[in-house]
């Protein structure tokens with residue numbers, strides 16, 4: 605049984621609850637344990653994963669959150685930099701599934717977060733488990 609840390613950027617609570625439900629369900633169905641760590645926004649997620657990895661307690665990570673376009677360039681900064689940070693950690697060898705939605709409006713987010721619809725939280729958990737298996741296979 606593996607230990608998976610879900611790191612959630614709790615910026616939109618009702619949407620996050622859906623992403624979390626999907627991620628937790630997928631991990632439980634695969635027979636693994638999970639914990640959840642909450643940070644304020646998507647920009648904090650890569651740093652939180654990096655810090656948590658220092659503990660050596662986790663086999664994989666699932667990032668969840670929602671970034672909705674506003675009026676300014678902030679959307680691009682939050683979307684791109686959170687993804688870049690997660691990708692840098694992935695290329696450094698961590699097993700991470702990225703379930704941070706980057707959308708134009710709340711309707712798009714709802715369809716993608718809902719476990720009964722596109723279930724992006726579950727999808728991100730599935731990706732994390734695949735990367736964990738690759739890590740176990742290729743890294744001693």
Ligand SMILES: Nc1c(NC[C@H](O)[C@H](O)[C@H](O)CO)[nH]c(=O)[nH]c1=O
Nearest residue numbers: 613615644645646647669670671672
């Ligand atoms: N606008 C959104 C944010 N912005 C907040 C940043 O992520 C960050 O917490 C802040 O700049 C302090 O460092 N975060 C989201 O997750 N979603 C957004 O739509």
Ligand SMILES: CC(=O)[C@@H](O)COP(=O)(O)O
Nearest residue numbers: 672673674675676678679
């Ligand atoms: C991520 C965003 O774009 C957002 O929540 C910030 O909105 P704004 O650009 O209107 O300040």
